[in-house]
Amino acid sequence: MQLSDGKFYGNTVRQTTLEHFCLTQTVYSAEVALPRHHHENPYFSLLLEGNYLxxxxxxxxxxxxxxxxxxxFDHEHANIFDNKNGKCFNLELKSNISNQFSREMKDQRPIILQQSSLDLFLLYYRFLKDYPADTLDMLSFEIITALFEKEQLSRFGQTPWINTITARINDMPAEQHSVEHLAAIVNVHPVYMLRKFKEKxxxxxxEYITRIRLEKAANSIVAGKGNLTAITYDSGFYDQPHFTRQFKSYFGASPRDFGKTLKG
Known part of the structure; x- marks a missing residue:
């Protein structure tokens, strides 16, 4: 079964069609089973509530x-939701933009991200807040471009010690990562490390550490993992006012308002 432009199983709650993308919010009943299908266009799906197989x-x-x-676009799959209702946000590439990524998507397998992109949460928040279409279109393009750039690096290689540093930060965002300690781990001079990290x-x-901490915090808010105090420290921020300032600087909303908007 092929689903055409802007079509998804489940109930479509909200949809915005842009010049190059289609943004769709869908909801699903608990324990619903979606039959095997594929989509006419490639797309990114962020699971906001529930779990599925x-x-x-x-x-x-x-x-x-x-x-x-x-x-x-040709990925056949079926889904079974668990005993909770589900909610998804879908970023679909229209044909006029997916053709521009044909080389990057050749033989592309599905990419599963256990910690979703910070920009994907930002896009969903702005989608709910009815930001202008050109703003949503540009941010969508940046998200897709960043995804394929990351995939290209994972396929063809990144400077090995930079991979070591990013993996450590990704795995332990709450740790206080000093420049000297990270440089010692990879056995390079701190000044050289900082310069090459920015270059690559x-x-x-x-900035990278802050983004990873905000990603963890946004994921925790969406998943309902603890109160804001717990999320603050689990994400690596030293106090809640600092966390709130950083979060609001990026999203334009406090963590509490962000959570309320996403939960609808």
């Missing part, structure tokens, strides 16, 4: 709240 040829994967998955990732080390 993703079935493909010979594989089964649990997708949990806060996880996201990129599915190529496009971010200063401190």
């Amino acid at each position: 993703e079935k493909t040829q010979g594989e089964e994967t649990i997708i949990a709240g806060g996880h996201s998955i990129f599915r190529p 990732t496009g971010l200063r080390l401190s």
